């Protein structure tokens with residue numbers, strides 16, 4: 001069976017003015033390849049600014065990629081066919097406070113994609129679809145005529161999900177959908193994403209800066225650093241047997257509930273700041289902060305290779 005999504009050598013450079021009549025390319029995403037299977041969740045993690053949102057937006061063609069190819073069910077997405085594919089691919093945004101128009105009713109927010117894609121034959125059917133979607137995400141039917149600004153963050157994110165689901169997509173980019181929510185409701189919203197996936201078979205690219213957030217929902221997890229993918233593996237494999245030094249440091253910061261295990265664990269504190277994407281280090285992008293770096297790391301970019309069972313790593317040493 002073909003994959004739902006295949007991303008090959010995706011690059012997204014933004015031209016940044018760096019002087020009079022001079023621009024420098026900011027390499028937000030630099031040569032990234034991965035696939036997502038039907039109904040799968042791929043978690044995408046990394047520090048703020050490493051390029052996660054840009055990956056999501058470029059895959060959905062909200063940006064025209066600088067280079068690389070994206071295939072949806074085996075068909076290459078192009079400027080000319082993206083319109084017909086758009087319905088299959090949706091996005092849920094990080095900030096439910098700014099991504100929903102506060103002056104629109106819930107009914108109109110969820111109904112908008114139905115209108116755009118003409119997905120009903122009369123107003124009764126439109127209303128039925130909206131109420132079904134509201135039920136699906138655990139919103140009360142009486143809330144249909146209320147305005148987005150009247151809802152809490154968690155409820156707004158439910159509205160955002162109902163809106164994304166309205167057009168029966170096969171794939172949703174979930175861009176840090178719980179980062180702006182109180183910790184107490186994050187788990188509820190993540191569980192809802194999982195339940196919806198079980199019911200509908202939709203696949204997710206689930207973005208977060210925190211490994212703990214994506215751990216349970218993801219079948220596989222990819223780790224990004226400075227525009228590059230440095231490691232990709234099944235979730236348990238990545239959490240239990242990380243290989244890349246950057247993943248190792250991310251995991252060392254994850255709190256462990258068992259004090260006995262925690263005592264044996266050493267926290268790795270990375271030195272220095274993330275380099276500017278306008279001024280990337282030569283060779284391995286992580287080398288300025290890597291405790292294993294050798295001379296080769298400054299000279300050559302490590303390949304992203306399969307170390308067995310689909311566990312991909314980009315590192316010369318590990």
Ligand SMILES: Nc1ncnc2c1ncn2[C@@H]1O[C@H](COP(=O)(O)OP(=O)(O)O)[C@@H](O)[C@H]1O
Nearest residue numbers: 014026028047048049050051052053054055277
């Ligand atoms: N539209 C844009 N124009 C210029 N630079 C951008 C744009 N979008 C993102 N960037 C830059 O690209 C890099 C990656 O950003 P982003 O994808 O938002 O990272 P993340 O989602 O991981 O926080 C950052 O350095 C950011 O400043």
Ligand code: SF4
Nearest residue numbers: 284287290297315316
């Ligand atoms: S290639 Fe070198 S610098 Fe990069 S992560 Fe591996 S050891 Fe560290």
Ligand SMILES: [Mg+2]
Nearest residue numbers: 052053054176
């Ligand atoms: Mg982001």
